Amino acid sequence: MKRALITGITGQDGSYLAELLLEKGYEVHGVVRRVAIEDPEHRLWRILHIKDQLHLHAASLESLPSIYRVFQQVKPDECYHLAAQSFVTYSFEDEFSTLNANINGTHYMLAALHDCAPACRFYFAASSEMFGKVAEVPQTELTRFHPRSAYGISKVAGFHLTQNYREAYGIKASSGILYNHESPRRGFEFVTRKISSQAARIKLGLAKEVRLGNLDARRDWGHAREYVRAMWMMLQQDEPEDYVVATGEEHSVREFAEAAFSQLGLDYRNHVVVDPQFIRPAEVETLLGDATKARQKLGWSCQVKFKDLVREMVEEDVRLLSGAQARLR
Numbered sequence: 001m002k003r004a005l006i007t008g009i010t011g012q013d014g015s016y017l018a019e020l021l022l023e024k025g026y027e028v029h030g031v032v033r034r035v036a037i038e039d040p041e042h043r044l045w046r047i048l049h050i051k052d053q054l055h056l057h058a059a060s061l062e063s064l065p066s067i068y069r070v071f072q073q074v075k076p077d078e079c080y081h082l083a084a085q086s087f088v089t090y091s092f093e094d095e096f097s098t099l100n101a102n103i104n105g106t107h108y109m110l111a112a113l114h115d116c117a118p119a120c121r122f123y124f125a126a127s128s129e130m131f132g133k134v135a136e137v138p139q140t141e142l143t144r145f146h147p148r149s150a151y152g153i154s155k156v157a158g159f160h161l162t163q164n165y166r167e168a169y170g171i172k173a174s175s176g177i178l179y180n181h182e183s184p185r186r187g188f189e190f191v192t193r194k195i196s197s198q199a200a201r202i203k204l205g206l207a208k209e210v211r212l213g214n215l216d217a218r219r220d221w222g223h224a225r226e227y228v229r230a231m232w233m234m235l236q237q238d239e240p241e242d243y244v245v246a247t248g249e250e251h252s253v254r255e256f257a258e259a260a261f262s263q264l265g266l267d268y269r270n271h272v273v274v275d276p277q278f279i280r281p282a283e284v285e286t287l288l289g290d291a292t293k294a295r296q297k298l299g300w301s302c303q304v305k306f307k308d309l310v311r312e313m314v315e316e317d318v319r320l321l322s323g324a325q326a327r328l329r
Contacts, residue, residue: 246289
């Protein structure tokens, strides 16, 4: 039985990846903060349905000794490093903690793997935010990086750390340059879930508006469930490489809002308010990925279309809110 270790297992991607690996017969271990173990209902909600099948280890990416201890105990065959301070807007507010947690955390993971489980295959969750002010459209694995946030900078550093451990020490380490991927498990602070949840609240009479930033920012949006499959496929290859994972389709925030509200028979223009506080100091206007390499070398493809993704998120938020209302009656 293969043994996998996931950081960020309580997040959107981590929960879907844990499900996938369990389906494939893996023994699945996850790194979580101690407070999560002590408050499972609020902090482990995405994995509560599979918690009894997981092995959770209390550790912090800010503590090298705790990461070493986990690697020594688990000795994983595959390691998926997904954990990060990943909310771009927050990275402008606290650049120091974003850089510290994301860069040092990745370095600690690689160092511990090198010393304790050198045969382990390593996946680093890179990001399309590394391209930032894009040099070309669409972007490929060869497009130069020009990050426009501390988060993007931290991911570039993690990408190069991963590449260095692969080249210097022979670690089978790969990076997935994933474009925006969403689902009903997305955090409420992210614009897509903010839109879907607020649209549901407005439909149910619980809110009147949603405040957003740049409606013209364009992104390549896919479904997280399909993207974690690409992560797994990368680590099944004989040779470690880096891959862009994207749909190849681009939509604006405005289009996402329009699709979400129309799903509920509403006109987004009656409810969306542009608020300058949500506009980034250095905006990334457009991100569009070319996943040709992933299709050709991994055999990966995405099936969930943009409107189907939006519909799934909106329907789930309506279901959750309707259930909460019923319980309060």
